[in-house]
Amino acid sequence: MTGALLSGTGITKSYGATPALRGIDVTVGEGEIVAITGPSGCGKSTLLHCLAGILRADEGSVVYREQDLSLWSEASRSRLRRTEFGVLFQFGQLVPELTAAENVALPLLLAGSGRRDAREAALGWLARFGVADMADKRPPAMSGGQQQRCAAARALVTGPRVIFADEPTGALDQLSGEQVMTAMVQAVREQGSAVVLVTHEAPVAAYADREIVLRDGAIDPSGIGIVG
């Protein structure tokens, strides 16, 4: 770890009267994989959304490369998410009208790449995740596991500095989940990306360099996270 790439300080967030996060401090180093774990409802997904700039915290700040994202406009944060962040959710959320290759190429096209280069890069990433043969298929013609592999390829295609993965294997069978995690971890190790990984499964958290355990919206210093 070489200094904080991304850090959250005093992150507090409520949904109406229900507190979800109660003053969380967290740092993610360059190229570091950090798992956020804890029981259902502990606030781990909310924390990921705040760190990725998808949700704005009620209090506290999120600093990415020394810039306070809470001061940025939605448009600027959205641009950041397209260029420097990669996002992967439990259900791939591919564009159903586009083929797998077009879905994966999309972030590159939005960032200004040429069509041919974008397709070539997309095909490389699809191969890396073992779904090269799906390149010209649309999501409805693919299995859930194949869609998730495409979504992982799409999250990595721009070479993002940080990847936010929220239960990335939650909808996959065990073997597919392991294959997606292994391919993702090998790729981020190569390109030096950091990962914020939300999961409630220990074997998925074990892909990370370290683990932050949440309990009732706060970091559990004992690392247990159980609601006893």
Add this chain to the structure above:
Amino acid sequence: MSTAHVLLGLLAGGPRHGYDLKRAHDDRLPQAKPLAYGQVYATLGRLERDGLVAQSGQDQEAGPERTSYELTELGRERLAAWLTEVEPPAPYVSSVLFNKVVVALLAGGTDQATGYLTAQRVAHMTRMRELTATKTRPGASVGDVVAADYAIGHLDADLRWLQTTLARVAELQKEVTS
């Protein structure tokens, strides 16, 4: 764990000497505790005594003379029987982890048990991360992955048990000390 049966299995493809068997054992069962030479020769001695293997020749390649062993017909039958025999699934619930929680409650109380469970969880997660790093290392063999997966699956089962037991420590304390 039956080292004898693994050695019989390694001899199924043809005669081998002790040194070769040790190397094949460690290659085919990566992450297992490496087999000591002494154990190889002691096991071969027992297998020979029981008529399951027999000496098949001497070979001397730039070193000391080595005795090769081969499977006998009886050895082949014993190996086939072992391979079709289903292992009894967890006939007794025996675990140092479980014993330690009960003894911690008897001898120390809930804080002692909770402290132990918490520390054990950290140790389990650390080991799981090491094994995951081994299997995701570029160039990891299928054997490495399969061996790591076996251990990770068992550690995960322990971790689930540690987590649910942490939630039940107070309840268990009442029962153990009543």
